[in-house]
Amino acid sequence: MKFFNIIVSALLLITVVSCKKYLDVVPDNTLKLEDIFNTKTDAWNALAKAYNYIPRDDNTHLTSWTLGDEWIGRLDLNNNTDQLRAMRIMRGLQSMTSPQLGLWSGTQGGKPLYQGIRQTDVFLANIDKVRDMQDGEKKEWKAQVKMLRAYYMFLLVQHYGPIVIPDKMATPESKPEDLFLPRSKVEDCFQYILNLINEAIPDLNERADANNAGQIDQVVARAIKARILLFRASPFFNGNQEYFGDFFDHDGQPFFPMEYKQAKWQEALNAIDSAITIAEANGHRLYHYTREPYAYDRDAFSVNNDNMKTLYDLRMLICDPWNEEVVWGYTNIDYYNQGELGHASNIRLPKGFEGVVDNTGFSWQWLGASYQMAERYYTKNGLPIDEDATFDKGSMYEILTTPGAGAAEYQPLAGYLQPGAQTIRLYMNREPRFYANLGITAGYWRAHTQLIPTMMFSGTAGGFLSSISQTDYLATGIGVQKFVHPESQSGAWQRTIKYPFPLIRMADLYLMKAEALNELSGPSSQVYDEINKVRRRAGVPDVQAVWSDPSLCRNPGKHLTKEGMRDIILQERSVEFAFEGQYFWDMIRYKRAASVFSAPIRGWTYTGTTAPSFFILEDKQSRRFTITDCLWPIDLNEMNTNGKLIQNPGW
Numbered sequence: 036m037k038f039f040n041i042i043v044s045a046l047l048l049i050t051v052v053s054c055k056k057y058l059d060v061v062p063d064n065t066l067k068l069e070d071i072f073n074t075k076t077d078a079w080n081a082l083a084k085a086y087n088y089i090p091r092d093d094n095t096h097l098t099s100w101t102l103g104d105e106w107i108g109r110l111d112l113n114n115n116t117d118q119l120r121a122m123r124i125m126r127g128l129q130s131m132t133s134p135q136l137g138l139w140s141g142t143q144g145g146k147p148l149y150q151g152i153r154q155t156d157v158f159l160a161n162i163d164k165v166r167d168m169q170d171g172e173k174k175e176w177k178a179q180v181k182m183l184r185a186y187y188m189f190l191l192v193q194h195y196g197p198i199v200i201p202d203k204m205a206t207p208e209s210k211p212e213d214l215f216l217p218r219s220k221v222e223d224c225f226q227y228i229l230n231l232i233n234e235a236i237p238d239l240n241e242r243a244d245a246n247n248a249g250q251i252d253q254v255v256a257r258a259i260k261a262r263i264l265l266f267r268a269s270p271f272f273n274g275n276q277e278y279f280g281d282f283f284d285h286d287g288q289p290f291f292p293m294e295y296k297q298a299k300w301q302e303a304l305n306a307i308d309s310a311i312t313i314a315e316a317n318g319h320r321l322y323h324y325t326r327e328p329y330a331y332d333r334d335a336f337s338v339n340n341d342n343m344k345t346l347y348d349l350r351m352l353i354c355d356p357w358n359e360e361v362v363w364g365y366t367n368i369d370y371y372n373q374g375e376l377g378h379a380s381n382i383r384l385p386k387g388f389e390g391v392v393d394n395t396g397f398s399w400q401w402l403g404a405s406y407q408m409a410e411r412y413y414t415k416n417g418l419p420i421d422e423d424a425t426f427d428k429g430s431m432y433e434i435l436t437t438p439g440a441g442a443a444e445y446q447p448l449a450g451y452l453q454p455g456a457q458t459i460r461l462y463m464n465r466e467p468r469f470y471a472n473l474g475i476t477a478g479y480w481r482a483h484t485q486l487i488p489t490m491m492f493s494g495t496a497g498g499f500l501s502s503i504s505q506t507d508y509l510a511t512g513i514g515v516q517k518f519v520h521p522e523s524q525s526g527a528w529q530r531t532i533k534y535p536f537p538l539i540r541m542a543d544l545y546l547m548k549a550e551a552l553n554e555l556s557g558p559s560s561q562v563y564d565e566i567n568k569v570r571r572r573a574g575v576p577d578v579q580a581v582w583s584d585p586s587l588c589r590n591p592g593k594h595l596t597k598e599g600m601r602d603i604i605l606q607e608r609s610v611e612f613a614f615e616g617q618y619f620w621d622m623i624r625y626k627r628a629a630s631v632f633s634a635p636i637r638g639w640t641y642t643g644t645t646a647p648s649f650f651i652l653e654d655k656q657s658r659r660f661t662i663t664d665c666l667w668p669i670d671l672n673e674m675n676t677n678g679k680l681i682q683n684p685g686w
Contacts (some may be wrong), residue, residue, distance in 0.1 A: 036660065093368055102125060156205075199217070249365070307548045321353070324348050326368040351521075368536075384524070412472075440455065451467075458477035467575075511636070520532035629660055
């Protein structure tokens, strides 16, 4: 049993009083803490309790991964305040009276991270009282908890900017001035977090054993540090006078650093290099599928072997449990309920297939992709569709029929697209990630141990079927199969395949390195090497090959400037980490979110029964995201309780 799963089944012995205001309430059981740290089992449960504050990004309605413009849920959920909370933020429905996914106080599906920080205080103050543990083991567990404390504080900075640093543990004797604290400057917050990480890393195990997968070790800690320093160096946090030039503390000093410092990219690069070095030394690398393909794909492999290998690398990347690419995985998965992204996005197995069950639980078929994502993936040349000179946007909605199975033209499409099926030109000649991640008209969906040909028209596989459900449907006619294991089935939790949700993976570290190198000194062979590692696994040409070819790209030489290469790296990240919650934060980091995320979510007419009636673009959901939304509001209850707090701009 993986470490986090213990949280689900164990009755934790530590009881910290539930409260919304960490900073102004002292738990009434503080004097009894020494009684619940008697044994190693007690300490283990306390450690699990500290981990339990990691946000539930696997859960459909609690996840932050649906921030941005990649996902769209069924439209009947629009006005349910307890559902699809991240999408409510993107629709301009954030509120300071009860913030969506509020991590400061734990409101509207957010984890109460100050309560989590309080839990780390309790652990660190009492672990030395445990009688049946060796000093070295206590030291290592302390280091894990220090890392959790640092990680929770980083998440707070990521969401709120300047935060309160509770550097002293509250006690019954604490004075009001120790409980009601002001917010610290952003740079001081980062420095406090980094000091805590540097203190913890030497005492961590280099790599957790298999039974404790998911625990923070040196590999994970260095990857976390790399991500934190990447954020610290990014324009949102590094010299952001545009947004926060008039956001001051009580002393009239700016909360955000006003001077851009290039040296922060060097610090980020150093941390990224250290993270990559220790990860590779412990067997981490980009994932490749090495087992036999599923029986239903063997014919496609026989005629289209190289392309199918790439497809399997990409299709199995996320859902192959604990594969070599996962640097840190979240494993506190709810086995028994149906709240995961993979359940909401999996389509039902159509009638006529072996294994169809009447109970459609665990494959709800209502969380899908926006039309924006259909355009965002590259062409087969590894270029955005706007940049590919061979791609005609004027005809991309043209309806056509794929080559027949016996045609030579079909051979490179085998396993990617159905033969002799209607689709549109937009869906042709795209990169392998497009076909591996999405569920499209004339494509294939691998789930329920079957190869399901999808058309997405009403009444067809993947499409709206009113006789089954009036509310479960893919509103855009585009699905997401990236989080669905090919063997996951309907009807019961025992029929689904579980895997850790990747919090950090190797592709992220390589693209972080490309970004830091580029921001530090511009394009170079080193920058190209790092991004090309990811592109080669994805089956697209190297950056230099396509961006220097005027017969392929509209702006040859874009990769030769820092600004152009920055756009290329961010586009690569948007495709590689599609639906994984990264794109939203990348747009925040580069101050692009307000311009990118205010466009309406678009999609096909899902009630259409034929290609002409289906392939009609519609606005599905309006979106409103402003500069104000880039920082979460502090809960009004907190503001009323602590007079030293200053609210974020615009709230």
